[in-house]
Amino acid sequence: MNAYKAQLDRKYPDNLIITKVDLFEKLLTNRGPLGSHSHYAHGYFTFPKLEGEIAPRMKFRGKEVLTWSLNNYLGLANHPEVRKADADAAAEWGMATPMGARIMSGNTNYHEKLEAELAEFVQKPDAMLLNFGYQGVLSIIDALVDRHDVIVYDAESHACIIDGLRLHQGKRFVFAHNDMASLEKQLERATRWTENTGGAILVITEGVFGMSGNLGSLDKVVALKEKFQFRLFVDDAHGFGTMGKTGAGTGEHLNCQDGIDVYFSTFAKSMASIGAFVAADEQVVEYLRYNMRSQIFAKSLPMPLVIGAMKRLELLRTQPQLKEQLWTVVDALQSGLREKGFNIGTTTSPVTPVFLNGQIPDATQLTLDLRENFNIFCSIVVYPVVPKDVIMLRLIPTAAHSLDDVKETIDAFEKIAQKLDKGLYSASPVTA
Numbered sequence: 001m002n003a004y005k006a007q008l009d010r011k012y013p014d015n016l017i018i019t020k021v022d023l024f025e026k027l028l029t030n031r032g033p034l035g036s037h038s039h040y041a042h043g044y045f046t047f048p049k050l051e052g053e054i055a056p057r058m059k060f061r062g063k064e065v066l067t068w069s070l071n072n073y074l075g076l077a078n079h080p081e082v083r084k085a086d087a088d089a090a091a092e093w094g095m096a097t098p099m100g101a102r103i104m105s106g107n108t109n110y111h112e113k114l115e116a117e118l119a120e121f122v123q124k125p126d127a128m129l130l131n132f133g134y135q136g137v138l139s140i141i142d143a144l145v146d147r148h149d150v151i152v153y154d155a156e157s158h159a160c161i162i163d164g165l166r167l168h169q170g171k172r173f174v175f176a177h178n179d180m181a182s183l184e185k186q187l188e189r190a191t192r193w194t195e196n197t198g199g200a201i202l203v204i205t206e207g208v209f210g211m212s213g214n215l216g217s218l219d220k221v222v223a224l225k226e227k228f229q230f231r232l233f234v235d236d237a238h239g240f241g242t243m244g245k246t247g248a249g250t251g252e253h254l255n256c257q258d259g260i261d262v263y264f265s266t267f268a269k270s271m272a273s274i275g276a277f278v279a280a281d282e283q284v285v286e287y288l289r290y291n292m293r294s295q296i297f298a299k300s301l302p303m304p305l306v307i308g309a310m311k312r313l314e315l316l317r318t319q320p321q322l323k324e325q326l327w328t329v330v331d332a333l334q335s336g337l338r339e340k341g342f343n344i345g346t347t348t349s350p351v352t353p354v355f356l357n358g359q360i361p362d363a364t365q366l367t368l369d370l371r372e373n374f375n376i377f378c379s380i381v382v383y384p385v386v387p388k389d390v391i392m393l394r395l396i397p398t399a400a401h402s403l404d405d406v407k408e409t410i411d412a413f414e415k416i417a418q419k420l421d422k423g424l425y426s427a428s429p430v431t432a
Contacts (some may be wrong), residue, residue: 001116001337005345006315007243009290013133015317018259023275024095031241033384034046044061045364045380048060049061050069050070050377052193053078054070054072054078054272055078055400056398056400056401056402057403058337059308060371061224063375064375065315065371065375065376066375066405066408067376067377067378068080068377068378068379068394068395068396068397068401068408069377069379069394070086070176070376070398071218071268071272071321072272072396072400073241073242073268073269073270073326073396073399074241074242074272074315074316074322074323074326074398074399075322075325075398075399076114076234076271076272076322077272078400080171080293081311081315082272082308082311082312082315085305085307085308085310085311086308086311087233087305088305088307089097089238089306089307090304090335091309091392092301093303093307094303095304096302097242097302098302098303099113099298099299099300100299100300101295101297101298101299101300102129102288102295102370103203103295105258106165106299106300107300108300108303108306110303110307110310111300111301112305113216113305114129114309114310114313115129115277116180117310117313118251118279118313121246121248121313121316121317122240122249122252122257122263122265122278122279123248123252123257123258123279124263124279125278125280125282126157126279126282126284126285126286127277127278127279127280127285127290128275128277128285128289128295128304129275129276129277129301130275130277130278130279130294130301131274131275131276131294131295131296131298131300131301131331132170132266132269132274132276133158133237133264133266133267133275133276134160135294136161136266136292136294136295137158137160137161137235138163138164138167138294139164139293139294139295140164140264140278140288140292141161141165141167141168141202141285142164142167142168142293142398143205143291143292143293144202144233144262144288144411145168145200145318146169146199146200146352147169147171147199148197148198148199148200149168149169149170149194149197149199149200149201149202150170150173150193150194150199150200150201150202151168151170151171151173151202151204151381152172152175152183152187152190152202152203152230153165153172153174153175153203153204153205154174154175154177154178154202154204154206154216155177156178156206156211156212157204157205157235158206158210158235158237159359160235161204161206161234163338167389168274169198171190171193171195173186173190177209177214178214178216178217179221180217180221180224180287182276183203183221183224184227184228184393187201187203187224187228190230200228200230200231201228201230201231202231203221203232204219204232204234205217205232205233205234205235206236206237206238207234207239207243207249207250207251208235208236208238208239208243208250208349208351208373209237209238209351210237210351211351211385211392211394212345212351212353213345213346213348213349213350213352214346214347214349215243215250215253215254215348215349216232216250216346217232218232218250218256218259218260219254219255219259221259222256222259224257230259231262232259232260232262233262233264234251234259234260234263234264235265236250236251236263236264236265237264237265238269238349238350238351239251239253240265240266240269240271241244241269241270241271241323242323242349242350243349246317246320246366247316247320247323249263251263259335261281261284262280262284262286263278263279263280264277264278264279265277267305267309267312270316271309271312271313271316271391272312273305273308273309274301274310275301275305275309276388322373322399323399325399326397326398326399328403329397329398329399329401329402329406330350330352330397332403332406333352333406333409333410334352336406336407337352337354337410337413340410340413340414342413342417343356349368350396350398352395352396353394353395354392354393354395354429355386355390355392355421356387356390356392357390357395358390358391358425359388359389360382360383360388361425361426362391362420362425362426363380363382363391365425365426365430366380366391366416366419366420366425368430369382369416369419369430370412370416372430373430374410374415374416376408376409378391378394378395378398379394380393380394381393390398391420393413396411
């Protein structure tokens with residue numbers, strides 16, 4: 001007891017003054033890595049407002065810009081059949097129907113019909129609708145594993161996966177991005193751990209990584225099932241509708257869809273809507289229906305979104321020319337950038353990163369120049385997402401873009417790259 005008291009006295013001496021801090025005062029003095037720049041970034045670099053019909057050309061601060069920042073991969077956002085289906089469903093049902101969570105009072109034949117159609121499309125026995133993608137991934141992870149289980153995940157996993165991991169009370173091991181030797185090493189660790197806990201192993205990766213455009217090495221991950229016992233959960237948000245012969249996703253593209261135990265995608269990309277789904281064997285989906293807290297305690301997906309998703313899925317199935325047009329634009333953009341000497345990494349998906357050498361101040365001026373003088377709007381990524389001396393411009397080509405849009409963009413990128421190389425952005429700041 002005396003030793004413990006002495007330890008406390010050293011840690012909390014009598015002359016130590018502890019100052020109480022108000023919660024909001026603490027928040028305002030540490031606004032976070034993004035919030036610390038809000039005083040100059042808000043409304044332009046962050047929270048910008050693109051106005052008008054969703055299309056390659058929209059209005060930004062009153063000026064028309066060619067935009068490459070919308071995940072409207074198949075151009076469905078303003079497809080006339082989609083707009084009509086959305087409008088008709090909203091007029092017939094309103095946004096309130098159905099009321100309540102699906103487990104209580106919010107289930108309908110339409111919800112179940114959409115689930116059956118989604119399951120068939122992605123070649124799985126069953127599927128479950130989710131209100132939101134981000135929320136859904138968190139809740140899937142939370143429901144699938146307990147404290148005895150181990151999660152092994154790709155180092156470049158999306159934030160929704162990382163936040164889902166934070167809910168996990170058991171062990172988690174990370175493997176280097178798409179590195180199968182690293183994954184095998186972590187699976188060996190996980191196997192040893194679960195031999196002591198009696199738990200199971202869940203591997204989590206993505207179909208298409210949204211920043212780099214890299215495909216997850218799903219076929220190679222699936223092949224490791226011959227050596228290790230684990231289940232595979234794939235977030236294919238950017239692959240659904242864009243990858244594979246029918247658009248069923250990255251697993252179809254890599255001929256390993258059967259090896260994906262839990263398949264997830266969102267409606268926020270190719271489907272240009274709100275909502276998501278998870279697909280797996282019937283018993284797994286049934287388990288999730290009764291154990292995913294984010295769905296059990298949330299209002300059912302409104303009917304117009306369900307009816308609208310059915311129309312979008314119909315177009316995915318019956319109009320392959322949408323995906324063909326997307327890839328015509330993707331191939332022209334990516335081959336054109338490479339021919340001009342731009343570094344677009346190792347993307348093999350529509351996601352098109354352009355890596356430039358420069359610091360954050362250069363990135364600010366370059367973005368201003370692109371938007372104000374070249375009328376091109378794309379996402380810009382800087383440290384800490386990429387190294388301090390790298391600027392990444394992220395382009396999302398869609399079926400709605402034209403080859404003229406591609407040419408205009410590459411011409412502009414050539415000019416801004418020359419300015420960056422000559423140090424002109426540091427010498428002559430651009431103003432909005």
